[in-house]
Amino acid sequence: xxxxxxxxxxxxxxxxxxxxxxxxxxxxxxxxxxxxxxxxxxxxxxxxxxxxxxxxxxxxxxxxxxxxxxxxxxxxxxxxxxxxxxxxxxxxxxxxxxxxxxxxxxxxxxxxxxxxxxxxxxxxxxxxxxxxxxxxxxxxxxxxxxxxxxxxxxxxxxxxxxxxxxxxxxxxxxxxxxxxxxxxxxxxxxxxxxxxxxxxxxxxxxxxxxxxxxxxxxxxxxxxxxxxxxxxxxxxxxxxxxxxxxxxxxxxxxxxxxxxxxxxxxxxxxxxxxxxxxxxxxxxxxxxxxxxxxxxxxxxxxxxxxxxxxxxxxxxxxxxxxxxxxxxxxxxxxxxxxxxxxxxxxxxxxxxxxxxx
Amino acid sequence: xxxxxxxxxxxxxxxxxxxxxxxxxxxxxxxxxxxxxxxxxxxxxxxxxxxxxxxxxxxxxxxxxxxxxxxxxxxxxxxxxxxxxxxxxxxxxxxxxxxxxxxxxxxxxxxxxxxxxxxxxxxxxxxxxxxxxxxxxxxxxxxxxxxxxxxxxxxxxxxxxxxxxxxxxxxxxxxxxxxxxxxxxxxxxxxxxxxxxxxxxxxxxxxxxxxxxxxxxxxxxxxxxxxxxxxxxxxxxxxxxxxxxxxxxxxxxxxxxxxxxxxxxxxxxxxxxxxxxxxxxxxxxxxxxxxxxxxxxxxxxxxxxxxxxxxxxxxxxxxxxxxxxxxxxxxxxxxxxxxxxxxxxxxxxxxxxxxxxxxxxxxxxxxxxxxxxxxxxxxxxx
Numbered sequence: 032x033x034x035x036x037x038x039x040x041x042x043x044x045x046x047x048x049x050x051x052x053x054x055x056x057x058x059x060x061x062x063x064x065x066x067x068x069x070x071x072x073x074x075x076x077x078x079x080x081x082x083x084x085x086x087x088x089x090x091x092x093x094x095x096x097x098x099x100x101x102x103x104x105x106x107x108x109x110x111x112x113x114x115x116x117x118x119x120x121x122x123x124x125x126x127x128x129x130x131x132x133x134x135x136x137x138x139x140x141x142x143x144x145x146x147x148x149x150x151x152x153x154x155x156x157x158x159x160x161x162x163x164x165x166x167x168x169x170x171x172x173x174x175x176x177x178x179x180x181x182x183x184x185x186x187x188x189x190x191x192x193x194x195x196x197x198x199x200x201x202x203x204x205x206x207x208x209x210x211x212x213x214x215x216x217x218x219x220x221x222x223x224x225x226x227x228x229x230x231x232x233x234x235x236x237x238x239x240x241x242x243x244x245x246x247x248x249x250x251x252x253x254x255x256x257x258x259x260x261x262x263x264x265x266x267x268x269x270x271x272x273x274x275x276x277x278x279x280x281x282x283x284x285x286x287x288x289x290x291x292x293x294x295x296x297x298x299x300x301x302x303x304x305x306x307x308x309x310x311x312x313x314x315x316x317x318x319x320x321x322x323x324x325x326x327x328x329x330x331x332x333x334x335x336x337x338x339x340x341x342x343x344x345x346x347x348x349x350x351x352x353x354x355x356x357x358x359x360x361x362x363x364x365x366x367x368x369x370x371x372x373x374x375x376x377x378x379x380x381x382x383x384x385x386x387x388x
Numbered sequence: 389x390x391x392x393x394x395x396x397x398x399x400x401x402x403x404x405x406x407x408x409x410x411x412x413x414x415x416x417x418x419x420x421x422x423x424x425x426x427x428x429x430x431x432x433x434x435x436x437x438x439x440x441x442x443x444x445x446x447x448x449x450x451x452x453x454x455x456x457x458x459x460x461x462x463x464x465x466x467x468x469x470x471x472x473x474x475x476x477x478x479x480x481x482x483x484x485x486x487x488x489x490x491x492x493x494x495x496x497x498x499x500x501x502x503x504x505x506x507x508x509x510x511x512x513x514x515x516x517x518x519x520x521x522x523x524x525x526x527x528x529x530x531x532x533x534x535x536x537x538x539x540x541x542x543x544x545x546x547x548x549x550x551x552x553x554x555x556x557x558x559x560x561x562x563x564x565x566x567x568x569x570x571x572x573x574x575x576x577x578x579x580x581x582x583x584x585x586x587x588x589x590x591x592x593x594x595x596x597x598x599x600x601x602x603x604x605x606x607x608x609x610x611x612x613x614x615x616x617x618x619x620x621x622x623x624x625x626x627x628x629x630x631x632x633x634x635x636x637x638x639x640x641x642x643x644x645x646x647x648x649x650x651x652x653x654x655x656x657x658x659x660x661x662x663x664x665x666x667x668x669x670x671x672x673x674x675x676x677x678x679x680x681x682x683x684x685x686x687x688x689x690x691x692x693x694x695x696x697x698x699x700x701x702x703x704x705x706x707x708x709x710x711x712x713x714x715x716x717x718x719x720x721x722x723x724x725x726x727x728x729x730x731x732x733x734x735x736x737x738x739x740x741x742x743x744x745x746x747x748x749x750x751x752x753x754x755x756x757x758x759x760x761x762x763x764x765x766x767x768x769x770x
Contacts, residue, residue: 079528175409179431179751263522263594356594357522359752360431 051145052134060133064294067345068095074346075353105283110173113280117171121164122281122288128160129296136302137212139312139333150211151199154303155192158258161296162188165277168289172280180276183360184260190367191257191264197375198251201382202226202307205240211303215311222315227308239385247378248308250371252344255300257363259293261348263355264363301344305337312337406434411754413442419516419758420765431750436743443769451729456482456696457556459729464550466731467767469512470710472505472541475554480635481705481716482556485698493686494558495637500571500679501541501553502636503672507578508537509710510618510665510672513762517662518589520759521598526589533581536574540567558692568680575673582669590666599662600653603745603757607656613741617712617734618668619761622648622661629708641678643671658760665762697724711735711762731770735763 037047069084069092076083084091109115135150137143147153162185169181205226208214217231218224227244229237257264278289305311312333320328358366407428413421421442427435447466451459463478464471476498483490515530538548543564545553553560589595605615607623620627628645630638646667648660700722706715712734719728738761745757 075524079525080532081528175407179409265522353525354588355523356518356589356592356598358594359598359750361750362597 059138060130060291060295060298063298064291065095065099067294067297068098068290070346071349074349078350078353099287102283102287107284108282110280112173114171114173117167118280119285121168121171122285122292123164124167125161125164126288126292126295128158128164129292129299131157131160132299133295135211136299137215137306137311138337139330143212146210146212148208148210150214151203151209151303151307154211154299155196155199158296158299159192161292168281169277172277174280176275177277177279180279184277186360187260187264187363187367188258190364191254191371194250194367194371194375195254195258197372197379198247198254199307201247201375201379204379205230205382205386211306211311215306215313218310219313220317222310225308225310225313225315236385236388240382243378243381243385244308246374248304250375250378251307252304252347254367254371255304256348256351257367259296259300259348261297261352263351263357265352265357297345297348298341301348302337302341304344305340309340311340404429409751419763422758422763422765422768424754424758426751426754428751431752433746433749433751433754436746436754438739438742440739440765440768443765445770447770448729448731451726453725455724456698456726459726460555461550461552464552465766466733466770467509467709467711467714467735467764468549469764470505470509471550472501472553473509473707473709474714475551476502476636477705477707477709477714477716479554479556480707481703481718482696482698484705485701485703485718485720486556486693486696488557488691488693490557490691491686491688492637492684494688494691496679496683497559497563497688498554499636499638499641500676500683501544503675503679504537504540504571506672506710507669508534510669511537513665513710513759514585514589514662517759517762518595520755521595523589523592523595526585529581529585529588533578536570536577540570540574543567543570555692556696558690559688562688568683571676571680575677578673579670582666586666590663596652596659598752598756599658599760602653602658602749602753603760604654605656605661605741605745609741609744610656613744614737615712615741616737617709618664619661619712619738621646622664622760623656624648624650624660629706629713633706635705635707638675640682641675643674646671658756661760661762695724697722706732709734711764711767712738733767733770735765735767738763739768 037050038044041047041050072083072091072094084094087093087097109118132154134145135143135147135153137146137150165184165188166181169177169179169184172178202214203209206214206217208217214226218226222228224231227241227248229240229244278286281289302311314332314336318329318332320326320332409426409428410423411426412423423439423442425437425439426433427437445465447462450462454462460475460478463474466474479498511530511534515527515534518524518526518530541551541553542548544567545551545561547553605619605623607625610620610623610625615623616627624647626645626647629635631645646664648655648657648664650657650660651663652659698720700720702717702719704715704717706713708714713732714734715732717728717730717732718726721727742758742761742763745761746754749757
């Protein structure tokens, strides 16, 4: 694994740990956020018959860099009536929550921050920090729009964690593991081993599992959309109602933190969905590296497949955002409690029965 | 979905407070500079107090210092999304006061311009409504189509928003040689776009959830408050001044007056008001098509009087503006300046009923209701 390799390389435990924990940030999250912000602009523009940013660099590829420079140069504004300590700490907490999730995400068989056995539970738990951060931001801003936004966000994220967890529970029941690494390894070889197609089960069991798994995937994808506050569930920052919700009062780099956390979160949730249902970093049809006998190529291929699946999930999130209108807060809650949760329970029950077969 | 009854929380042991939320004048979805004071119980509206006047420009007083033709550019600035129609109404009023007959070609061009303006105005209403509900893409689709109408106006009179095109007794310019061809092309391209808009927004499940049964305006309330235009028709009344109090040459064309039928919810809900506008665009297209076929040759400036000095007297004329009944009450004292120009602005009247509509709904619904009544602050404040 990466940690062992770095430990052998540097000979220092602390240094190896340090590099391993920083690596996802610099290798992945920051470049991803830069690219995703631009992609969001370009995707939305082309869906709307526009061109999007065209002036900064070729077809506007430098636009996000220009934005970051602008945000860095801005005055770090703290409104007078805020609770200063909480106000300053909230963006860090939100960012921490979404960044810490990357520690357990297996980018490939080799590139994995920490191979903990409780991977899924760790991610779900640590992203709970985001809720705390959002509530903090909303309360500390001393702004009614922020408070309403934070209230909505907390209610929404907590509610939608239930169907997410129920589906995760179903998968755990089926596979008997909580580790994302083991989960990915289990779905190896070809795409019919992916859990959305019944996973390693065989025969009648597999056929019965497929529709349930597809439904489960739809539920978990919908709930994760709500957890990262994307349209049609973006009511915490509903621009047309609450200006921009809990981060109304934030500017400059603190705003950028929220922004970065949002994009990091978008990838994190689609990565989790891809690990659970689409084999994570596993290639859908074998590895070129194995065929050619170049074993060093395999992790690179795995990294490619993992990011490809994750990015496709992100693209679908963007696609939905620019197509659908937004729910109202009570409709959103009703949707979760009246449809998603009962359906997830049914799936849990049926999968339990099928595994007994 | 459900309108909440406003509960009395006094008996409860928990101490609760009402929150006053100030919405606007710099809020993304108050459609200009409207300020709403919302009294909230949680997220439920107990009361709405609109504050207007942020865009007040003393239009009516200003007119008294102007000569009659000089008023026209000021009418443009009232309902800035339907400038053509404001001029149209003023010109019709003045012609009735002066007893001028305008050449037929002028009337045809005015109707074409007026209906194009109606489409452009409804496109803004529909697009921004989508944006209020959270669908941003239809907004840009609508603006793409509106752009072509603005281009048509631009080649005709040089302006895109404030035209000063329809004059008392005539027009400032004749049509551009390309105008007819470009308008035909626009109609041909626009029809499929309306279909696309319907698929993307009107029949979207979430959009229907958000708008159907929300902010129901009963017909009786609408009539009592004097609501007119698409908002009244959304409540189910077939009332359109183009048919019911004809002016210009609207009697020559064949078109329908769409009304709200409560297809997705109750009659007079937000969805009905919205959908009436979509249907009206189709009807306007029909009128434009017929007018283009029939348009006669002629001189558009021949009937413009050299010096406008109406006899002592007064006149009230009303026209069907994209937002409803636009009335001009003009008093002449026989001099070169009007003694009084009073405007009955449809948005101003609609604003009165807004508070009624919002009570018991949630903050998110205020935005939906405000978008569905389609007000323009330039006209409310004048």
